[in-house]
Amino acid sequence: MxxxxxxxxxxxxxxxxxxxxxxxxxxxxxxxxxxxxxxxxxxxxxxxxxxxxxxxxxxxxxxxxxxxxxxxxxxxxxxxxxxxxxxxxxxxxxxxxxxxxxxxxxxxxxxxxxxxxxxxxxxxxxxxxxxxxxxxxxxxxxxxxxxxxxxxxxxxxxxxxxxxxxxxxxxxxxxxxxxxxxxxxxxxxxxxxxxxxxxxxxxxxxxxxxxxxxxxxxxxxxxxxxxxxxxxxxxxxxxxFIGRVIWLEGKVVDNGGRSVVVGLNGDESAHIRCEATDGKMNHGDDVVIAIRPEEVKLSFEQEGDGFNQLPCRVETAVFLGDKYECHLRYGATPFALPPSRAEPVSAGQRVCLKLSPDSVRIWRKGGQNGEL
Ligand SMILES: Nc1ncnc2c1ncn2[C@@H]1O[C@H](COP(=O)(O)OP(=O)(O)OP(=O)(O)O)[C@@H](O)[C@H]1O
Ligand SMILES: [Mg+2]
Known part of the structure; x- marks a missing residue:
């Protein structure tokens, strides 16, 4: 410099x-x-x-x-x-x-x-x-x-x-x-x-x-x-503080080197595979998962191995003129997606949230980086 x-x-x-x-x-x-x-x-x-x-x-x-x-x-x-x-x-x-x-x-x-x-x-x-x-x-x-x-x-x-x-x-x-x-x-x-x-x-x-x-x-x-x-x-x-985040809690169920698999609390079927972004993690560690809502994709069905897919319910879908603003709930966690031109959805509909592994960050719960 x-x-x-x-x-x-x-x-x-x-x-x-x-x-x-x-x-x-x-x-x-x-x-x-x-x-x-x-x-x-x-x-x-x-x-x-x-x-x-x-x-x-x-x-x-x-x-x-x-x-x-x-x-x-x-x-x-x-x-x-x-x-x-x-x-x-x-x-x-x-x-x-x-x-x-x-x-x-x-x-x-x-x-x-x-x-x-x-x-x-x-x-x-x-x-x-x-x-x-x-x-x-x-x-x-x-x-x-x-x-x-x-x-x-x-x-x-x-x-x-x-x-x-x-x-x-x-x-x-x-x-x-x-x-x-x-x-x-x-x-x-x-x-x-x-x-x-x-x-x-x-x-x-x-x-x-x-x-x-x-x-x-x-x-x-x-x-x-x-x-x-x-x-x-x-x-x-x-x-x-920078950007929006959906926070979910879980436990590490598999750690294969740089990537880990997290089982989400309260949902046995949901597994997230992502990069270990907060240092080495061990089996059984409590973690928090951070998802950027602008980086997820909505789809209408589960696909493939089922990793990185969260079944959600549409709470409301507001038509903004040229886009839809979608409010969803995953288990007890409500969140909103940024307005998009995606296919219209309606209240009560079941959808699936797809997460690419690099749109997810994983933090050690109560780790040295501190809580929120
Ligand atoms: N003159 C002062 N006497 C006593 N405490 C003060 C004084 N000025 C600031 N503080 C305290 O120091 C801390 C930092 O205050 P500061 O004004 O720098 O915060 P800030 O980040 O600018 O907050 P804000 O976004 O509300 O303006 C606060 O806890 C505040 O109460
Ligand atoms: Mg100030």
Whole structure:
């Protein structure tokens, strides 16, 4: 890997008894978008605030290019305004008593920029985010999407080296959110700016990032390209968090080297043959099977040796205009398949779910990779 643009090493931060950030480390290349993704309270905002300089870590170091901007061991702490980072906060935090121009120019004025430069910079950044002409509008009279753009303009106005975005789209309705997601990606590409993006929305994370860091309880559980994480999750938690999963429990009944056969609990006739994806497994081991619903096929009859086929009952089949959305039940487990153009099925019908061996992952129950 080329020399990283930013490197965070072994960051630790506690709030009282809460270990908010637990030995977190990552690297970002110049122009890359890295997303911190994880459930509420896993430490995303705290990590971002440490990078920005609004929070002091108890241990660890952050370097940007050749400079250490915080290093606990050496007592280095560069204040936020010297870090050349632009941040959009989780709540936008735009000033309601100021108009758009005042909101966006504030940071430049703090840095005592010349009036002519302030005007020029604000005009160009407002154009960038699509707010030209609204300079005089009071912040109180802006829509959610416009407020979000003001927050973005404010973070970009002094040409930061790194843009830190903390759930910038979370207050928008679904449609606007999708539109802003595309705009944000285009803007990032145009500026080739390095971004750390925080979200707990996996679609947002998948579409905006070059790499994802999936966080859980203050730690990074896996970091990599979206596709790599989707296809090769390292833990059940990561698999559950990225994409949809049908979980079934069973026991290993045969282990022939790299492939194992699992008998499903409560269904003597169902056997799943799959690759041993969680280390060596022994006969009798308790396991959990994870199936990606988008990778299964529906058929109307059992075939061949009966491996990797689950008899299911159709609960409902909703016609969406051009596709069917099918809700099924296997034993006591309900699940939905993604809408498809498959042959129509109707409620109550018996069908068979076919699983290819590589669409199934197997995890040791209560293993070292942890439960969900
Ligand atoms: N100033 C604070 N004082 C005390 N505890 C805090 C403080 N800030 C964060 N925490 C705690 O640290 C943990 C991590 O919080 P953080 O805000 O980083 O989570 P997050 O991943 O951003 O969550 P969310 O998705 O809800 O924004 C949580 O348990 C939180 O309650
Ligand atoms: Mg947060």
């Amino acid at each position: 080329e020399q990283p643009f930013l490197r965070a090493t072994d960051i630790v931060k506690r709030f009282g008894k809460v270990l908010a950030v637990d030995h977190v480390g990552f690297e970002i290349r110049k122009g890359e978008v890295l997303t911190l993704l994880g459930p509420s309270g896993c430490g995303k905002t705290t990590t971002l605030r440490i990078i920005a300089g609004f929070e002091r870590p108890e241990a660890g170091e952050v370097r940007v290019e050749d400079q250490s901007i915080v290093c606990v061991q050496k007592g280095i702490f560069l204040p936020p305004e010297k870090r050349q980072m632009g941040m959009v906060f989780q709540s936008y935090a735009i000033w309601p008593h100021m108009n758009v121009f005042e909101n966006v120019s504030y940071a430049l004025r703090l840095r005592r920029a010349k009036e002519s430069l302030v005007k020029e910079k604000v005009a160009s950044v407002l154009e960038l985010v699509g707010l030209s002409g609204l300079e005089e509008r009071s912040a109180m009279l802006l829509s959610g999407g416009q407020q979000q753009r003001v927050a973005l303009a404010r973070a970009l106005v002094y040409s930061p080296k790194i843009l830190l975005l903390d759930e910038p789209l979370s207050n928008l309705d679904a449609k606007l959110r999708e539109q802003m997601r595309v705009e944000l990606k285009n803007l990032q590409r145009r500026l080739s700016i390095t971004v750390i993006f925080v979200t707990h929305d996996q679609v947002e994370a998948m579409t905006l990032s070059d790499r994802l860091a999936v966080m859980r309880q203050g730690r990074i559980e896996q970091i990599g390209a979206p596709q790599e994480i989707y296809e090769h999750p390292r833990t059940p938690f990561v698999q559950e």
